[in-house]
Amino acid sequence: xxxxxxxxxxxxxxxxxxxxxxxxxxxxxxxxxxxxxxxxxxxxxxxxxxxxxxxxxxxxxxxxxxxxxxxxxxxxxxxxxxxxxxxxxxxxxxxxxxxxxxxxxxxxxxxxxxxxxxxxxxxxxxxxxxxxxxxxxxxxxxxxx
Numbered sequence: 001x002x003x004x005x006x007x008x009x010x011x012x013x014x015x016x017x018x019x020x021x022x023x024x025x026x027x028x029x030x031x032x033x034x035x036x037x038x039x040x041x042x043x044x045x046x047x048x049x050x051x052x053x054x055x056x057x058x059x060x061x062x063x064x065x066x067x068x069x070x071x072x073x074x075x076x077x078x079x080x081x082x083x084x085x086x087x088x089x090x091x092x093x094x095x096x097x098x099x100x101x102x103x104x105x106x107x108x109x110x111x112x113x114x115x116x117x118x119x120x121x122x123x124x125x126x127x128x129x130x131x132x133x134x135x136x137x138x139x140x141x142x143x144x145x
Contacts, residue, residue: 051084113128
């Protein structure tokens with residue numbers, strides 16, 4: 001008659017077949033103790049920017065910054081989607097970061113880099129005239145988005 005796997009003979013432990021040094025290694029805990037987080041505060045974090053760029057994707061880890069190639073490869077656009085809040089403040093901060101000046105000043109030679117900002121209700125989309133998607137993703141991650 002077959003005995004269940006968990007059945008133990010009288011007087012013998014299930015580890016009796018395992019050498020003593022292996023049993024000691026296996027019984028030691030390999031799980032690290034959870035570090036005690038002393039920086040937890042009860043107050044909510046203040047809003048740092050008047051805009052927010054939410055993440056996308058199934059895992060929620062991707063930033064919504066895309067490159068769009070048009071006119072047979074002669075026109076490169078960078079598209080930043082899901083800009084919630086003040087999109088013009090987002091454009092100003094972005095242009096300040098890249099040293100392009102004021103995006104809404106017509107005398108600024110870099111002002112033509114800003115193609116348009118969508119005017120639909122809800123999250124806005126910002127279109128830029130160049131391929132700077134990697135730089136914008138790095139900038140957004142450095143700002144905590």
